[in-house]
Amino acid sequence: xxxxxxxxxxxxxxxxxxxxxxxxxxxxxxxxxxxxxxxxxxxxxxxxxxxxxxxxxxxxxxxxxxxxxxxxxxxxxxxxxxxxxxxxxxxxxxxxxxxxxxxxxxxxxxxxxxxxxxxxxxxxxxxxxxxxxxxxxxxxxxxxxxxxxxxxxxxxxxxxxxxxxxxxxxxxxxxxxxxxxxxxx
Numbered sequence: 001x002x003x004x005x006x007x008x009x010x011x012x013x014x015x016x017x018x019x020x021x022x023x024x025x026x027x028x029x030x031x032x033x034x035x036x037x038x039x040x041x042x043x044x045x046x047x048x049x050x051x052x053x054x055x056x057x058x059x060x061x062x063x064x065x066x067x068x069x070x071x072x073x074x075x076x077x078x079x080x081x082x083x084x085x086x087x088x089x090x091x092x093x094x095x096x097x098x099x100x101x102x103x104x105x106x107x108x109x110x111x112x113x114x115x116x117x118x119x120x121x122x123x124x125x126x127x128x129x130x131x132x133x134x135x136x137x138x139x140x141x142x143x144x145x146x147x148x149x150x151x152x153x154x155x156x157x158x159x160x161x162x163x164x165x166x167x168x169x170x171x172x173x174x175x176x177x178x179x180x181x182x183x184x185x
Contacts, residue, residue, distance in 0.1 A: 077117060080148055080163065081182025082155040090182055091155070094121075098146075098163075104128045105136045108144055108165055121148040121160055129167050142167050147174055154183035 080098070081090045089095030094113045100106030111125035123146045128139030144167055148160035161183035166172035 076158045078121070078151055079154075079157055079159045080121075081159055081161060082184070091157075091159075098125075103136060104139060105130070108146060111146060113146075119149065119151060122146065125165075127165055127167075129170060131170070143169060145174070147179075148182075149176070149179070152183075159183060 077093050079091050079093055080095055083091030084101070086101035087099060088101075089098035089111075094111075094116050096109075096111050098106075098108045098111060105128055108125040108127040111123050113121055113123035115122050125144055125146060126141050127144040128136070129142035129144075130136050130139035144165040146163065146165045148163045150160060150162040151158070152161055153159070154161050159182075161181065162176070162179040163182045164174065164176065164179040166174060166178070
């Protein structure tokens with residue numbers, strides 16, 4: 001930012017003011033709006049005032065869509081797969097619940113995403129775990145790790161097209177070969 005030099009270098013930042021602030025004060029005094037000369041020392045308004053209209057500052061980044069909401073805006077935040085009748089969480093940003101609409105093995109609740117928007121999105125939640133030798137109906141709630149990946153276009157939107165969840169406490173590891181295609185639902 002360009003600052004006007006006043007010859008008061010020893011008095012610190014309050015001794016200088018932005019040129020546009022000085023110009024506004026001058027215009028105010030000429031038109032009679034200021035009510036006279038300022039009574040105190042010049043104040044550095046750069047920290048609290050917005051940049052002038054002619055500033056070359058870049059605009060603030062757009063806020064990310066809230067959890068469970070559809071993506072919108074020019075810079076689309078990825079969604080999880082495509083929406084589907086009877087399913088929850090698909091086609092939304094950072095869903096807090098994923099429910100494929102079938103049995104309990106397709107449900108993850110209380111999902112908290114630690115990352116979203118990069119090549120992979122990762123999070124944790126609670127899902128039903130059944131040991132390999134047990135029927136799905138015998139499943140018990142357990143902490144699951146979720147990984148959404150394969151970022152691309154899905155139903156005309158930027159989306160994670162694959163999703164897998166697994167149970168590290170039961171010795172499971174991320175295996176992309178076990179992922180669901182959540183784009184073609």
